[in-house]
Amino acid sequence: MSRDNRSVRRRGQTSYDKNRRDNERKEEYVYGNVVRKAEPVRRPEERPMKKPHPEVKKNREKAHHMNPGYVLFLTAALCVSAFILVNYIQTQSELTSLTKVVAAKESEWNRMRLANDEEYNRIVNSIDLEEIKRIAMGELGMVYAQEGQVITYENKGYDYMRQVTGNKR
Secondary structure, eight states, rough: OOOOHHHHHHHOHHHHHHHHHHHSOOOOOOOOOOOOOOOOOOOOOOOOOOOOOOOHHHHHHHOOOOOOHHHHHHHHHHHHHHHHHHHHHHHHHHHHHHHHHHHHHHHHEEEEEEEEHHHHHHHHOOOHHHHHHHIIIISSOOOOOTTOOOOOOOOOOOOOOOOOOOOOO
């Protein structure tokens, strides 16, 4: 063995390690006319770390730890928020169900109104006015009012009218 190899081996390195380091240092060579200029590799400068003042260190440690009062406050805030959210969701659910109930009632009301209108029209169409007039005049003795029998009355804004008893002539 040559002396170079022995010296390399004494330091705990092999010739393989030396070649690898040499290749890492070499820059890649590009042939052609579109070669970019190699930019220098910038390494951040290492500044010596300043040792923080003991009071600053103490304040940082205090900021990282939570005291029981703060934890209690956060727990209470979380519980209040959860309570409000649950109530909100329940209220929304009630609103949705009540909206469905209202829609069902409106649908039922429309159906009943249509049925009522149809029944009214059926009854109105089934009435024979001539038959009613014949029964009223022939069987019940009804007659048309004479000229002096009709009395007009003025309503002075009241909602109802009372019938006057007795003959008023």
